Amino acid sequence: MVFSYNWIQSFFDKKIPKPDKLVEVLNLRFAEVEKLTKKGNDFVLDIDVRPNRASDCFSHLGIAREVSAILGVNYKMPDFPMKKKAGLDINDFISVKVKDPKNCLRYTALLIKDIKVKESPKWIKERLEACNIRSINNIVDIANYVMLETGQPLHAFDLDKIEGKKIIIRKAEKKEKINTLDQGNYVLNQDVLVIADEKDPLAIAGIKGGKKAEINQKTKTIVLESACFYRSSIRKSVRELKLRTDASIRFDHGIDTNLTRFAISRAGFLIQKLAGGDISNNLIDLYSEKNSAKKIKLEFNRVNSLLGIKIPEKEVFKIVNNLGIKIIKKSKDSILTEIPTFRQDINIQEDLIEDIGRIYGYENIPSEFPVASLISPKKNLDFFWEDLIKKVLKEIGFSETKNYSFVSNKDVEFFRFKNLIELKNPISLDYNYLRPSLIPNLIKNIIKNQNDFNAIKIFELGRIFQQPKLEKKMISGIIATKESKPKDTFLLLKGVVDLILKSLSITDFYYNEHKPTPEDSSKSIWNLGKCAEIKADDKEIGFLGEISKKVLKNYNSKLNIFVFDLDFQEISRLSSEQQEYRPISKYPAAVRDLAVLVGWETKVDEVLREIQKTGGYLVRDVELFDIYEGKELPEGKKNLAFRIIYQSEDRTLSSLEIDNLQNKIIKDLEKNLNWEVRK
């Protein structure tokens, strides 16, 4: 909100600090001054008054009070001795009925007769202009002027245009229409509060005046309104009508109901001064409850303990006093204070301590380390595993990316996602669902980089979301390459998954062939011959494979894309930090190779398991070191070459023993008639 420097100065007899100095003072003691601009012989301060202080500081008077409290200099509101006309009774001219006292907390009205509507004097115009308000005529300008001065929005109606001489504050009727000043046309709903005469709405309460009772050159008698509306009601209407005004932003922050009388007298005085006329001897002032001053106990102990510094009691008294807060009782450990009603933000003693702290100066509070017990923090294992996986992936050449947590309509179409959580107010169609998978955005990362790199390895660890309320972390990675050796890439990525799981000490996992139902397979995003489920504990913990060419085409990918997708929650649950050292055997290991000719459909894993089953604990390790499919082999066959390491932990194995075991393995393997051990 913008404020005029000269106007603030006008509340003081003494010179206040120069504009740039004042900015510094307000920054450190009150609120951020976002901009200081010279305007003619005045300066305009754009102050980011925080929402809690809007009720009193969306006004020059409020800022002047703050400056006074901070600097300890007295401020003075100009006098406004209003001359009332004896015998001029407002009730003879108009009646006011508040039909909705819950939303119209106070309604104060004043009548001024025989005024002369004309142009405003220069000094009013200048001050309005400094605050970006256009001058209309003296009456409207004074209403605005007093709002900028006191924070109380006012409105003037032309009495002669009020039908039935009645002002009724009520909810709008269904589809009721109003033409506002500034040529607006609004259709109202029944939540909107209006100021109406017998027939029509004259104004949208607290937001905007209507055309019907507008002040113009011919206006002779006005009804001046100074009211207080319930802030939630105003907020609702503002949102509904998408109409935000200088008045509405003051009302929707809540205003002190006691302000109506003060402001109406000030405005009456100025109108009389600048437009002449007679002021009614009385007001109409309707309210159900008076806003009375709160009493708050302030304990010195609490002040010192919260701020961490002992502020002398004398200093506390001075600050409290400068803030216009009354001390009504002093005792040894505390004081009882009475908070002026304009400070609606002060409700508990901590609110008061804030004011003491900021005016005392936060820079005067020392840095002091807390006294706390010397215990090491509880380790968060999830983060520990996260860090570990990220480091492993980094070391084997993967770059980490972080994407938005959203996917687009297109992604959803390409991937045929289900159970999505939709945003009610997306920022754009590119981001209108929460991502149910990390994969679409990772693919988009590849597309973004495919012109600069021939081979890309990236990963992301982040959260995915699904109906109804599922939120979980996933770790997904991609190898994208121009080369078309799918088996090599697949196995490389499989090695990556092995490494991740092994680094978390997960050993009991395996890969299962993905067998989708015929219906699913037509929709699959995976290249079905080149993908696998990753399983542990009889659960699917992830997936691995090549993205189908159809999907790649949709995204215009020039590279082949292989993806792994792991459920972080699952692998974190399975992992264990306790890695036990396995003693290195003192006894020599013996190596024997074994080649098996099998049908091409045979899974390596089947043969491996058979070897391990027969070999038992003396087989320390079996490694597949070659797969060969070639012309020299019989049709439909492949050769698997294994290296078996035999070792015992308690003795040297004799060659006879090893040979016997190896022969037993061979015999067992050949029980399967389709397998032939090559000798």
Add this chain to the structure above:
Amino acid sequence: MKNIDLKSLKKKALNDIETADNIKSLEEIFKKYLGKKGELALVFRSLSSLNSEDKIKTAKKANELKQEIIDLLNEKKKNFKSTDSREEDKEKIDITIPGKKIELGSLHPLTLTIDKIKDIFQSMGFEIIDGPEMETEWYNFDALNIPKDHPARDSWDTFWLGNGLLLRTHTSPVQVRFMEKNNPPLRMITFGNTFRFEATDVSHDFQFPQFEGLMVGKDISVANLKAIIGEFFNKFFEQKIDFRLKPDYFPFTEPSFDISISCLICGGEKCPTCKNTGWLEVAGAGMVHPYVFKNAGLIPRDWQGWAFGFGIERLAMLKYKINDIRLFRSGDLRFLKQF
């Protein structure tokens, strides 16, 4: 006539070869036994003094010995070939050929920033806590003393979800969730994505990570906040950092501050980065509001403490001199691979 003792000569030669430990000594052995004036040459020269039968016998033996020594020397030479420095010299490496590329991946700059933050606070005894990104209105607003229809809610433009939840607008809900489950004294930090329905530009994004700290005890004060925050700045930026607290307003803290550091670009001399103020605003903070304690099930009179919240991207931008916030989620490897 001198007796020619080929047996002991052989023994001596074999021993010499056996003990030789480099190519040079092998050459000396060759000279010593097979050279023009070597031991075997002497043997051959002395043959003339023998009778013809002995001459033939000895010459045969001497020739056998000669061959045996040559074979052994050659055999031994092979062993040395690969390790002898002079041999290697023959194969010269052009050391200006670029080294073979070993590709290392990279961690996202925000991950590196978070790691650093975690390290600093963990070393001061702060626990690291996680919280959901989809939140309820209660935890995101009401529990934090931000009632419905309150103008304070305007500061947090919210993404609303089809399942009745919202995307958290800050990490502060984790404070309440943590205090519900743990009894003071408490020290924790949390971090993660937050979301606000805002237009994006070089310094604003609608999705951004925050980190939040909370310390609660019997007498945890503003002075303590200043000490911990100051320590964090010095360690994070690896230099002495000036900072200041200014009054601010958050519904969930009272008093509330914003925390600014002396501009890292101009050192407080005023420059475009700090909008000519000499200061950079980096965090919001304050003393936990008694209502928040109450909403988390703690008795407000018994406890006091502070909380703060930082934008992690802002810290990363300052640390790595990144000028556009949108780079973080660009997925551009030319950017990401620099870390």
